[in-house]
Amino acid sequence: MNEATLKKAGQHRVAAATESSPPVRVGLVALGCKVNQYELDALGTELRRRGYVCVEADEPADAYCVNTCAVTATSEKKSRQLIRRLHHQNPQAVIVVMGCYSQRAAATVASLPGVRLVIGTGGRARIPDWLDQQMAARISMAGDGEGDGDGDGQGNRDGGSAGAETRVHPVYRLRDYEELPTAFTRHTRAVVKIQDGCSLFCxxxxxxxLRGPGRSRPPEAVREEVRQLVAAGYQEIVLTGVHLAGYGEDLPGEWTLARLVREVGKVPGLTRLRLSSLHPNEVTDDLLQVLEETPAFCPHFHLPVQSGDDDILKRMRRRYRADQVRRLAERLRRIWPEVALTTDIITGFPGETEAAFARTVSLCQDVGWSRLHVFPFSPREGTPAARYPDQVEKAVREERARELIRLGRELAESYHRRFVGRQVEVLIEEEDPAGRALIGLTRTYVRVRVRPGEPGRPDAPDESEERSRPPARSLIQVDVTGADAGGLEAVCRSA
Ligand code: SF4
Incomplete structure (x- = not known):
């Protein structure tokens, strides 16, 4: 039987089996960035279309799909721990691992207990066919009475991964963007991936x-996905990518991020549009003009500056200087006085002296970031920085990180306080676990906890709704009553 026939047979067997047996449950979990989340959501959409029931990672399931991260050593460790935990909580489950960590350490991942398929950062669209075949085989074995007992149904009774299949290929020569299905999630904000890979080599x-060179998604596909999501009721679209501003470099026809945003901004009914991340030197005049002319644009820029010291920035191979960041922040505030500016900082990069670190602190104070993500430097084997001779001691990297985290809290609180006593628009995302408030985000990416107010509490997300539908009436006006470093407290203004 050739591969296509096998796939078809697998699908038919799953479909036939599910008519008489309970649906196959798949637990989905993504670590790391929004790109990973998008890819997993896209996989979930396709699995639901095929009749699978998608559940959270802490629920029992027949299979788990894990999208892993390798951005730091800690991310890799978390990826391994998660896989072990999933196997421990459900030793019978088939575990499929994809993403950056599996691309980097396929053999290690394949040796983890319960893992049956290792996919890197390409070929993810083939996972549903593979699962169809695996699940059909299980169902058929269970029907034949061969699946009982404590084994995994594949002869690996110790729960080890002797049979893990590895489909990880080199990424350097990748030229095409891998199209995945539109990701419909239960959230009110939808992430739309517009490109993959990065050619900058910081x-x-x-x-x-791990992800290969920058590859842009065709603009028609982006537009169509945004159109579908808006039509399905999603209130906010977040354009994301590994290197967002690299969009268009590999496309014919002079496509740029600015041009794409202009096109997306024309989609009827779009209420909020957000960009995930831009380097300071990538915020061009063209892009700013388009953003100013796009009513749906949410005034929030995530500018991962990484350091405030020019020598360190040069060694990081970043293409901007600290003063450029200051000037950009001033310019953005002239256009959008309440703009949210958020960033990522690496502390203890090789060669970072006390004076260099002090310059980073000073940049943070000058810009007044509304949210600061701080990471102690994590040497990644295979990168130039891991081989730099003047590594900073781990304890120093961590102490500097703690100092910046403290500063980040102060800056966040100071940014949030300006909204107290004012009315803001909130996109409701979820109900808090105790059910006493709704949680949402402002246009400037501030988290708000909304309590019921007069004249009435807005409808909470309807439990009976399908997971794939966002809660209704989720864009509301609130009165802000308090603020701290974590966000805002507010009462509902309009029912
Ligand atoms: S822009 Fe730099 S930090 Fe970001 S993915 Fe590319 S190489 Fe990594």
């Missing part, structure tokens, strides 16, 4: 080695 970053 000196500390492993991602270009």
């Amino acid at each position: 000196s500390y970053c492993i991602i270009p080695h």
